[in-house]
Each structure stands twice: as structure tokens, then as C-alpha cells.
Amino acid sequence: MALVGLGAIGVGAHLPALLRHPGVELTGLVDVDAARRARAAELVSGRLPTFASLDDLPAVDAVVVATPPWVTPVLARTVLERGGYVLVEKPVATSVEAATSILDLPPELLGRLQVGLTYRHDPAIARLRTWIEQRRLGDGPILVRAHIYDEVRDEADAAHLALIGTTLEHGSPALHEGSHVFDWLSHVLGGDGRLEDGWAVRTAADLAAPNLVGGRLSYPDGSQALVEFGWFTTALPPCELTFVGDAATVRLDGHTFDLTITGRDGEDVVRFEGERVPRSFDRQLDAFVGGIQSGSRRLSPTWEEGLRALAASEALDRRVRATPAGVDGGRWAR
Numbered sequence: 211m212a213l214v215g216l217g218a219i220g221v222g223a224h225l226p227a228l229l230r231h232p233g234v235e236l237t238g239l240v241d242v243d244a245a246r247r248a249r250a251a252e253l254v255s256g257r258l259p260t261f262a263s264l265d266d267l268p269a270v271d272a273v274v275v276a277t278p279p280w281v282t283p284v285l286a287r288t289v290l291e292r293g294g295y296v297l298v299e300k301p302v303a304t305s306v307e308a309a310t311s312i313l314d315l316p317p318e319l320l321g322r323l324q325v326g327l328t329y330r331h332d333p334a335i336a337r338l339r340t341w342i343e344q345r346r347l348g349d350g351p352i353l354v355r356a357h358i359y360d361e362v363r364d365e366a367d368a369a370h371l372a373l374i375g376t377t378l379e380h381g382s383p384a385l386h387e388g389s390h391v392f393d394w395l396s397h398v399l400g401g402d403g404r405l406e407d408g409w410a411v412r413t414a415a416d417l418a419a420p421n422l423v424g425g426r427l428s429y430p431d432g433s434q435a436l437v438e439f440g441w442f443t444t445a446l447p448p449c450e451l452t453f454v455g456d457a458a459t460v461r462l463d464g465h466t467f468d469l470t471i472t473g474r475d476g477e478d479v480v481r482f483e484g485e486r487v488p489r490s491f492d493r494q495l496d497a498f499v500g501g502i503q504s505g506s507r508r509l510s511p512t513w514e515e516g517l518r519a520l521a522a523s524e525a526l527d528r529r530v531r532a533t534p535a536g537v538d539g540g541r542w543a544r
């Protein structure tokens with residue numbers, strides 16, 4: 211197996227998971243950036259060859275692609291066309307249009323692509339879905355409040371300022387963070403949401419897109435979701451999701467994925483073993499390896515699920531970027 215993209219999530223989460231997995235033999239590390247290659251080589255004490263391009267890899271039987279979404283679909287296509295299996299980071303592209311035009315491939319090839327909706331594999335999401343299915347929150351629709359805040363703005367960290375600056379040129383936080391959240395919501399609420407409205411605030415003039423954005427979605431069973439995505443302020447509000455039903459309220463801690471359910475009988479906190487990030491990346495990789503070993507024709511989360519999560523993120527991103535200046539923290543725009 212090979213890893214392409216040796217940036218923050220590539221070396222921070224995928225590489226350790228690949229090195230930990232007993233069923234994985236890692237054969238190469240790829241990045242266009244020489245400094246990134248050198249740093250990754252150092253992390254594995256020079257035990258693995260590094261390459262400047264996916265095209266230089268001698269074998270592409272299975273590849274993890276952890277590159278930005280404006281690069282990912284082209285690399286995924288190369289792997290699939292060369293007969294390999296591929297696990298691609300979310301979002302799968304910057305738009306459904308880009309994703310489907312670049313990955314215009316037959317279903318049997320797309321079945322060998324697993325989308326990196328990493329936290330779908332976490333036991334907390336499975337438990338939440340079970341509680342909702344078992345009506346522990348109540349018989350009627352529920353209200354979801356999703357407060358997704360990340361990426362503290364630190365003027366002393368030039369590399370991070372540049373990364374977030376570039377990322378915002380390709381879309382608001384709704385586009386980049388939305389895939390995970392819209393996937394969880396569809397998964398636990400049993401259907402896709404319809405975007406009803408959106409809002410946006412740009413807290414600094416130098417940002418290419420509004421950095422605080424949100425919207426309201428309605429779900430087939432009448433449930434409503436109020437979602438907020440926020441990046442790049444000096445201090446961030448708590449990152450958490452709350453699910454409010456007639457019989458109980460559940461809080462999902464966005465950092466730990468601890469679940470707190472509060473109902474008539476009081477409060478119960480459910481914690482899962484291990485830390486959220488390595489736990490979910492290990493489980494995601496295990497699903498990828500298991501799918502390959504069993505000769506699966508349809509890895510999960512599927513390409514279609516990746517597209518649906520992207521479509522929801524894109525719809526909100528488009529809505530909030532079109533928000534009139536008067537509502538978009540208006541004074542910067544004038």
C-alpha cells in the first residue's frame with residue numbers, strides 16, 4: 211500500500227494508522243513537495259522510498275490519497291485506471307461537477323473507491339444512530355444543533371495562516387468541514403437534508419471566503435438541523451453537536467466524541483476506548499483493508515455517499531458565498 215499526500219492529515223493520522231495496521235505493508239510515500247517527503251522519510255527513519263509523483267510508484271494495488279480536494283479526483287482516477295483500490299480524503303473534490311467529470315468511470319471501478327468519511331467508522335456515531343432508531347430521544351422529529359469550530363487563527367504560525375488562506379480560496383468552512391457533518395446527519399437521521407436557508411459572517415477583510423457560516427436543513431422525518439461552521443478566529447466556541455428530542459437530549463463532544471444523554475432518569479456519559487482520531491483512522495483503514503481482502507465490489511462509505519455529502523456542503527457553501535453584503539459582515543465588502 212502507498213500513501214500520497216504527506217501533509218497535516220497524511221503524516222499526522224494516515225501514516226501512523228498505516229504503520230500500526232498488521233495487514234498493511236507500506237511500500238511508498240508520495241508528495242510533490244520535497245520538504246514534506248524529507249520530513250516523512252525522517253518519521254519512518256528512511257525505511258520507505260519516497261516519490262515526487264503518483265506516476266513514479268512501481269505498484270498501485272492500494273493507495274491512500276490525502277491531498278487537497280482540488281487535486282484528489284485526478285489522483286484517484288489514476289489509481290482506479292491502473293487497477294488499484296483507493297481511499298480518498300474528503301471532500302472528494304471541490305464540487306460535484308468536478309468530481310463527476312473527472313471520475314467519469316464505470317461503477318465497477320468506482321466500487322473500488324472508499325471515501326474518507328473517517329468518523330462514520332467511530333462507535334459514537336453508531337451508538338447515536340442506534341439511540342435515534344430505538345426512539346430513545348423520543349417518537350417525534352428532533353432538533354440538531356451542530357456547532358463545528360476549528361482552526362484557531364494564530365498570527366505567529368505563518369504556515370497555518372497560508373494553508374487556511376489558500377483553502378478558503380477554494381470554499382468556505384462549510385465546503386471543507388461539511389462532508390463529515392452532513393454524512394453523520396444523513397446517517398443518523400436516515401435521509402438527506404434539504405437546505406432551507408443560510409448565513410455568513412466574514413470576521414476579517416483579508417479572507418477569501420466568509421469564515422463563520424451556517425444554515426438550516428430539514429430532514430424527511432421533520433427533524434431540523436441548525437448547522438454552524440467556524441474557522442479562523444483567535445478563540446473558538448465549543449465544538450459540539452446536540453440532538454434535542456421529546457424524551458432526551460444527547461450531546462456529542464466534537465473533540466472526544468464522548469456522548470452525554472440526558473433524560474427522565476438523569477444523565478449518562480458514554481466514553482469509548484482510545485482517542486477519537488487514531489481510533490477512527492484505525493477503524494477506517496481496517497474497513498479499507500477488509501474490503502480489499504474480501505474482494506469487495508463496493509467499498510463503504512461509497513463514492514455516491516461521498517458525492518451526497520459533498521453536494522450538501524456545496525449547496526451550503528454556494529448559498530453562504532452568495533449571501534448579500536448586508537448580511538455578510540457587510541462592512542468588509544463595501
Ligand SMILES: NC(=O)c1ccc[n+]([C@@H]2O[C@H](COP(=O)([O-])OP(=O)(O)OC[C@H]3O[C@@H](n4cnc5c(N)ncnc54)[C@H](O)[C@@H]3O)[C@@H](O)[C@H]2O)c1
Pocket residue numbers: 214215216217218219220240241242243246262263264276277278279281299300301326327328373386
Ligand atoms: N478525514 C479527516 O478527518 C480530515 C482531517 C483533516 C483534513 N482532511 C482532508 O485531507 C485533505 C488534506 O488536508 P491536509 O490538512 O493534510 O492538507 P496539507 O496541505 O497539509 O497536505 C496536503 C499534501 O498534499 C500534497 N500534494 C498536493 N498535490 C499533490 C500531488 N499532485 N501529488 C502528491 N502530493 C500532492 C501537498 O504537497 C501536501 O503535502 C483535505 O482534503 C482535507 O479536507 C481530512
